[in-house]
Amino acid sequence: MTQQEHIPVFYEGQDDLIDVLATSMASVCYNTSSFIDFYILDCGICKFNKKLLETMKEKFNNFSIEFIPVDLKQFKGLKGWGPQNKYVDCYARLLISGLKPNLDKCIYLDSDTMALDDITKLWEIDLQNYYYAAAIELGCTSNMQNNFVKNLGLSKEHRFPNAGVFILNLKKWREDNIEEKIINLAKKYNKHLLTIHEDLFSLTFGSNNYKKLDLRFNLADRINRVKDVNAPEITDDYVENEWKNAVIQHLTPTKPWQYMYSEEHKITKNFSIFWFYAKMTPFYAGMMARYNWVSIENIVFNQLNSINFGERFVNKRYIKLFGIIPIVTIKRNNNKIKYKLFGFLPILTEKRK
Numbered sequence: 001m002t003q004q005e006h007i008p009v010f011y012e013g014q015d016d017l018i019d020v021l022a023t024s025m026a027s028v029c030y031n032t033s034s035f036i037d038f039y040i041l042d043c044g045i046c047k048f049n050k051k052l053l054e055t056m057k058e059k060f061n062n063f064s065i066e067f068i069p070v071d072l073k074q075f076k077g078l079k080g081w082g083p084q085n086k087y088v089d090c091y092a093r094l095l096i097s098g099l100k101p102n103l104d105k106c107i108y109l110d111s112d113t114m115a116l117d118d119i120t121k122l123w124e125i126d127l128q129n130y131y132y133a134a135a136i137e138l139g140c141t142s143n144m145q146n147n148f149v150k151n152l153g154l155s156k157e158h159r160f161p162n163a164g165v166f167i168l169n170l171k172k173w174r175e176d177n178i179e180e181k182i183i184n185l186a187k188k189y190n191k192h193l194l195t196i197h198e199d200l201f202s203l204t205f206g207s208n209n210y211k212k213l214d215l216r217f218n219l220a221d222r223i224n225r226v227k228d229v230n231a232p233e234i235t236d237d238y239v240e241n242e243w244k245n246a247v248i249q250h251l252t253p254t255k256p257w258q259y260m261y262s263e264e265h266k267i268t269k270n271f272s273i274f275w276f277y278a279k280m281t282p283f284y285a286g287m288m289a290r291y292n293w294v295s296i297e298n299i300v301f302n303q304l305n306s307i308n309f310g311e312r313f314v315n316k317r318y319i320k321l322f323g324i325i326p327i328v329t330i331k332r333n334n335n336k337i338k339y340k341l342f343g344f345l346p347i348l349t350e351k352r353k
Contacts, residue, residue: 006037008106014044019283021111026280028115029060036063043089052282097173104171110164117247133211134161135218140226151192158207163197164250165218215242220250221262221269
């Protein structure tokens with residue numbers, strides 16, 4: 001890479017995760033010596049949040065930012081994610097090759113990614129004439145495999161990619177009109193799309209037809225399921241070694257702005273590093289307030305789930321901060337359960353049979 005060359009990095013953005021996106025940007029800027037051109041696919045970001053993102057230039061001098069509006073109405077009828085599969089902003093990344101015809105190559109990052117090293121290491125990887133590069137999905141299950149074999153016609157040996165980190169060969173996408181092809185496939189296989197991006201990329205380009213990245217470029221703190229599905233080479237020892245050289249962490253399925261513990265009931269890897277980066281953003285105070293509230297909700301939820309409401313029910317129970325300070329008192333009287341904050345402020349009364 002020449003000294004003058006910039007690294008183009010794309011994100012999809014909406015107001016609901018703008019603070020997490022900002023944290024990802026901060027992590028990239030903090031670790032990367034090259035100049036970053038951030039392109040935000042604007043799927044619904046208010047002016048105020050855009051201004052806040054711009055203020056990050058006061059802390060970092062190695063990035064530019066451009067917001068590219070995306071009309072989500074063009075994806076009407078396509079299967080989305082979330083409740084009732086109604087969120088279609090996930091399709092915005094499929095338009096990058098047409099939105100920026102001056103770029104031949106780019107990096108795409110999900111908002112919930114965090115750089116742990118210089119992403120120039122990712123940028124300098126040779127695509128070898130592939131349409132894209134991605135890491136194997138560590139959490140690929142037999143259910144996901146059954147879907148892409150039975151409904152999408154892919155090989156059982158297909159190593160399912162993870163869509164959180166991509167290098168895209170935009171020049172090759174334009175030459176072969178991939179944008180139109182992939183949207184048409186989204187319409188055709190609408191009801192069979194289980195993971196949206198991963199399914200669509202696999203459908204469009206075929207089984208194992210992509211440049212496979214080392215896991216260090218897209219590592220998630222999750223159970224290694226793919227080793228038992230079709231990738232025995234992804235051993236636990238290999239994953240452990242990749243963590244020692246991690247460049248990008250994908251903050252899924254555990255979100256450190258919501259939970260401290262992973263699906264293996266351990267403190268999420270690099271939990272404190274996430275908050276180190278978050279503090280560099282103008283959204284930090286709001287993120288902390290939300291995290292503290294969610295943490296209290298989780299404490300209450302977990303305590304309630306652990307209570308036996310049968311004959312051995314303890315009539316009075318306390319939820320304590322640091323194991324000392326009683327925050328919530330839970331008291332049962334016949335078929336009523338009362339919750340009080342600090343033992344005297346009523347929160348909720350619940351009836352149980």
